[in-house]
Amino acid sequence: MRILGREDVRAALADLDSTVVDLVRNAYVLHSQGKSDLPFSTFLRPLHRSDSRIIALPAYLGGPAPVMGLKWISSFPENTNRGMQRASCLCILNDLESGYPLALMEGSQISAVRTAAGAALGSGLLNAGREVRTVGLVGCGTINSQVVHFLVQVHEGLRTVLLQDAFPERAKVFAAELAAAYPDVEFRAVTLGQALTADTVSIATTDSSYWLDLADHPNRPDGQVILHLSLRDLSVASVLGAVNVVDDADHAIREQTSLHKAEQQAGHRRFVTAEIGALLDGTAELPDARTVVFSPFGLGVLDLAVAEAVLNHAEKHGLGTEVDGFDPGSHKVTSNLAGSAA
Numbered sequence: 001m002r003i004l005g006r007e008d009v010r011a012a013l014a015d016l017d018s019t020v021v022d023l024v025r026n027a028y029v030l031h032s033q034g035k036s037d038l039p040f041s042t043f044l045r046p047l048h049r050s051d052s053r054i055i056a057l058p059a060y061l062g063g064p065a066p067v068m069g070l071k072w073i074s075s076f077p078e079n080t081n082r083g084m085q086r087a088s089c090l091c092i093l094n095d096l097e098s099g100y101p102l103a104l105m106e107g108s109q110i111s112a113v114r115t116a117a118g119a120a121l122g123s124g125l126l127n128a129g130r131e132v133r134t135v136g137l138v139g140c141g142t143i144n145s146q147v148v149h150f151l152v153q154v155h156e157g158l159r160t161v162l163l164q165d166a167f168p169e170r171a172k173v174f175a176a177e178l179a180a181a182y183p184d185v186e187f188r189a190v191t192l193g194q195a196l197t198a199d200t201v202s203i204a205t206t207d208s209s210y211w212l213d214l215a216d217h218p219n220r221p222d223g224q225v226i227l228h229l230s231l232r233d234l235s236v237a238s239v240l241g242a243v244n245v246v247d248d249a250d251h252a253i254r255e256q257t258s259l260h261k262a263e264q265q266a267g268h269r270r271f272v273t274a275e276i277g278a279l280l281d282g283t284a285e286l287p288d289a290r291t292v293v294f295s296p297f298g299l300g301v302l303d304l305a306v307a308e309a310v311l312n313h314a315e316k317h318g319l320g321t322e323v324d325g326f327d328p329g330s331h332k333v334t335s336n337l338a339g340s341a342a
Helices: 006-032 075-081 108-126 142-154 168-181 236-240 258-266 276-279 300-317 333-342
Strands: 002-004 042-044 052-060 068-076 087-094 103-104 132-139 160-164 186-189 200-203 224-228 241-247 270-274 293-296
Touching: 002 087, 002 300, 006 052, 006 103, 006 108, 006 276, 006 300, 052 300, 068 108, 068 300, 087 108, 087 300, 103 108, 103 300, 108 142, 108 224, 108 276, 108 293, 108 300, 132 142, 142 168, 160 168, 168 186, 168 276, 200 333, 236 258, 241 276, 270 276
Parallel strands: 002 103, 132 160, 132 200, 160 186, 200 224, 224 293, 241 270, 241 293
Antiparallel strands: 042 052, 052 068, 068 087, 087 103
């Protein structure tokens, strides 16, 4: 089995940067076409930390390069107050013939990259050719840092990014860091109301209190695309008042997401207009709307598609370490019979 640590994964992703959006797009389309197996995620919550969780996301993705495995990701929001990353993650890939483990890799970077690539893909698709010159970021953490990285690739006309955080000093520091990395784009720390005047807004926070009511911000532009990445920020009224796009309705409308709350209040899920895979392959269309909200639950097939590319790159370039002893060993009876049959 090949083990890939943080630096191995970082090196592989750097070389795969231009292909990640395509990997995510292909995974969405394959899933939409039924070429995947995606059980519901399992949530594990420690009794003493109700705000924290670890999630298991098993998945199989078919198509020309099938892959099978597991994403095991934790979210402990209090980590940020200790100068630590909120999320940590492992990805396991299994052999499709034997089921034996092929690779174990640090997965938080894969998770952040595929989340951001999916958000940028959604922004490009849902803006339907409309030029995006301003982006608002609500939440100044790892995810929105990656979102900027992919949005500047998808929207060539992007000129201004407006940053807001519950801790304003974080927004100022984040703006300075991004300005150094993207000198052709202006970055400004602003209020929430100002961030919500952007053409596209990415919401990635650690809040789970459905605190944001879009009706409180009437100066938002028509056709605005909201990338609702943290899933529990928008109020029920905001969800019901928008055109809603998800990655998979059965996955996104559960575990007390804003969409799940909306279903509980409305008694139906007709407020979901389309899944992104159907929009990508042309089997669904969107009506004109003042606000389009994209709420991706985060499908494990996306992580596996990127993880498979990381593993292939690692094997080709000698990244990581091959370690024996992670298979169960031979079976004395069946191995002898197999040898006799040969």
